[in-house]
Amino acid sequence: MSKWIFVTGGVASSLGKGVSGASIGKLMQLNGFSVTMAKFDPYFNVDPGTMNPYQHGEVYVASDGAETDLDLGYYERFLGIRTTKANTNTSGDIYKTVIEREIKGYYKGNTVQVIPHITDEIKRRFRIFEDMVDVAIIEIGGTVGDIEGLPFLEAIRQFRQEHPRNDVLCVHLTLVPFIGAAGELKTKPTQHSVSKLRDAGIIPDIIICRTEKHIDDAIKKKIALFCNVKKEAVIEASDCPSVYHIPELFHRQNVDGIVMKLFGLEPKKPLDTAWFSAVEKTDGNGCAHIGIIGKYTGMKDAYKSISESLHIAGIEKGIKIKEEYLDSEDPALESKISALDGIIIPGGYGYRGVEGKISAIKYAREHGLPFFGICLGMQCCVIEAARNMAGIKDATSSEFDPEAANPVIAMLDEQKAVTKIGGTQRCGEYSAKLKEGSLAHRLYGSPDITERHRHRYEFNPEYVETLEKAGLKVSAYHAGFLPEIVEIENHPFFIGVQFHPEFGCSIGKPNPIFAGFVEAAALLRREKAEADGAR
Numbered sequence: 001m002s003k004w005i006f007v008t009g010g011v012a013s014s015l016g017k018g019v020s021g022a023s024i025g026k027l028m029q030l031n032g033f034s035v036t037m038a039k040f041d042p043y044f045n046v047d048p049g050t051m052n053p054y055q056h057g058e059v060y061v062a063s064d065g066a067e068t069d070l071d072l073g074y075y076e077r078f079l080g081i082r083t084t085k086a087n088t089n090t091s092g093d094i095y096k097t098v099i100e101r102e103i104k105g106y107y108k109g110n111t112v113q114v115i116p117h118i119t120d121e122i123k124r125r126f127r128i129f130e131d132m133v134d135v136a137i138i139e140i141g142g143t144v145g146d147i148e149g150l151p152f153l154e155a156i157r158q159f160r161q162e163h164p165r166n167d168v169l170c171v172h173l174t175l176v177p178f179i180g181a182a183g184e185l186k187t188k189p190t191q192h193s194v195s196k197l198r199d200a201g202i203i204p205d206i207i208i209c210r211t212e213k214h215i216d217d218a219i220k221k222k223i224a225l226f227c228n229v230k231k232e233a234v235i236e237a238s239d240c241p242s243v244y245h246i247p248e249l250f251h252r253q254n255v256d257g258i259v260m261k262l263f264g265l266e267p268k269k270p271l272d273t274a275w276f277s278a279v280e281k282t283d284g285n286g287c288a289h290i291g292i293i294g295k296y297t298g299m300k301d302a303y304k305s306i307s308e309s310l311h312i313a314g315i316e317k318g319i320k321i322k323e324e325y326l327d328s329e330d331p332a333l334e335s336k337i338s339a340l341d342g343i344i345i346p347g348g349y350g351y352r353g354v355e356g357k358i359s360a361i362k363y364a365r366e367h368g369l370p371f372f373g374i375c376l377g378m379q380c381c382v383i384e385a386a387r388n389m390a391g392i393k394d395a396t397s398s399e400f401d402p403e404a405a406n407p408v409i410a411m412l413d414e415q416k417a418v419t420k421i422g423g424t425q426r427c428g429e430y431s432a433k434l435k436e437g438s439l440a441h442r443l444y445g446s447p448d449i450t451e452r453h454r455h456r457y458e459f460n461p462e463y464v465e466t467l468e469k470a471g472l473k474v475s476a477y478h479a480g481f482l483p484e485i486v487e488i489e490n491h492p493f494f495i496g497v498q499f500h501p502e503f504g505c506s507i508g509k510p511n512p513i514f515a516g517f518v519e520a521a522a523l524l525r526r527e528k529a530e531a532d533g534a535r
């Protein structure tokens with residue numbers, strides 16, 4: 001029998017419901033419980049995969065290829081779980097399911113309504129995790145008071161009624177702002193948002209207060225009194241050095257103890273604190289200054305998983321990461337990257353900015369600058385090698401020029417066949433075999449890997465032989481013929497991967513390529529410092 005924790009938010013968006021929920025989940029894991037986490041978003045997009053990264057941040061790819069909200073990345077990075085389509089739900093796909101059922105005559109001519117039909121479908125999706133884990137954490141997107149969020153709150157209210165009292169908890173995240181002129185922290189917004197939640201029939205068990213300043217006992221007492229929770233259940237969530245410090249911050253306030261008490265559970269094992277100390281390693285020995293070259297540089301959330309993967313690798317290796325987002329169309333790009341210790345060219349779509357990326361790759365290749373190309377970044381590195389190493393001057397991708405004479409990146413028949421089954425792209429986990437002795441093989445330490453994909457175009461196998469002769473080596477294939485990884489020998493670190501290694505890593509389990517890349521960058525930084533010292 002599972003227990004359920006619903007996480008709602010009030011006052012403002014972006015307070016970190018995902019991180020707060022995942023932190024509570026982490027604490028439950030450290031106490032020995034199995035945990036999963038799912039997101040229910042009130043917006044109507046059926047497919048977050050088509051949402052603009054400028055508005056919404058990156059599209060996260062779940063293990064089964066579901067294209068989802070970036071919060072699922074936090075669930076995986078904190079909890080080390082593998083998410084699937086079941087971990088992400090939107091009003092759009094919930095309504096679609098109900099409407100499709102209606103069209104098929106499932107409701108036998110009855111009036112189809114938000115209550116009970118939409119709320120029943122929401123509850124059915126909550127129950128998917130029943131008996132799968134000890135604790136399922138459900139994050140409700142948006143803030144209480146949003147019109148489109150009401151069916152979710154109503155579904156939680158019903159769900160709570162239908163389950164034993166100690167099986168379902170509600171955690172509400174609010175903001176306690178500091179008003180400089182008054183020199184005070186203000187609890188009124190929290191009171192209002194909890195009152196809104198109560199209007200929907202939900203009384204929270206725990207209130208987490210985002211704040212810039214320490215919340216003292218008097219304030220906790222006030223919130224407890226007005227919001228009908230115990231004082232101990234008013235939790236301070238002040239700013240931390242990194243989001244990964246939040247589980248410990250919550251533990252110090254006994255959040256896990258409170259949750260277990262409310263659930264009537266005893267810890268399954270003594271608290272495993274190794275995770276807390278693993279996170280501290282961020283403040284370690286080396287440092288690396290990494291450039292991320294793309295076109296959504298104004299919206300850092302567009303590269304969230306890359307940034308987090310760098311930090312998780314940094315934590316593991318004790319290397320502090322400083323990132324810089326560079327616009328691939330910036331005319332001064334080359335001089336900017338020459339000061340860096342490594343560059344990443346992330347995934348992307350369309351031609352804009354591609355020539356800048358290709359020039360940056362050429363610079364990295366010729367100057368021994370650690371380079372890591374991901375998906376479109378790998379495709380650009382194949383184009384660069386074709387043009388500048390193999391002399392195929394007009395080499396390009398058929399994504400940019402469907403009539404290209406030399407499409408070194410192309411939509412292949414095999415890929416077209418894949419797209420007919422899986423929507424429009426190769427999405428989700430695919431396996432690859434690594435070549436013995438390659439950099440990739442050394443990093444992964446095993447010849448067989450599985451990584452997540454999201455793309456339409458491939459390194460055209462017709463050009464593999466020519467490019468290998470010119471010096472760009474293919475070090476991994478999927479199904480024996482689709483190139484998955486390319487490398488250049490005699491370079492400190494140069495690798496391009498067709499997949500997205502930034503999805504699926506977690507604290508303590510960095511992706512091996514990210515780990516190798518940050519080490520190579522930190523090494524270059526040390527070498528540069530030594531050379532400067534010697535001068």
Ligand code: GLN
Pocket residue numbers: 346347348349350374375376377399454455456457458
């Ligand atoms: N636009 C490229 C493709 O569709 C790369 C996609 C990506 O980087 N995710 O193949």
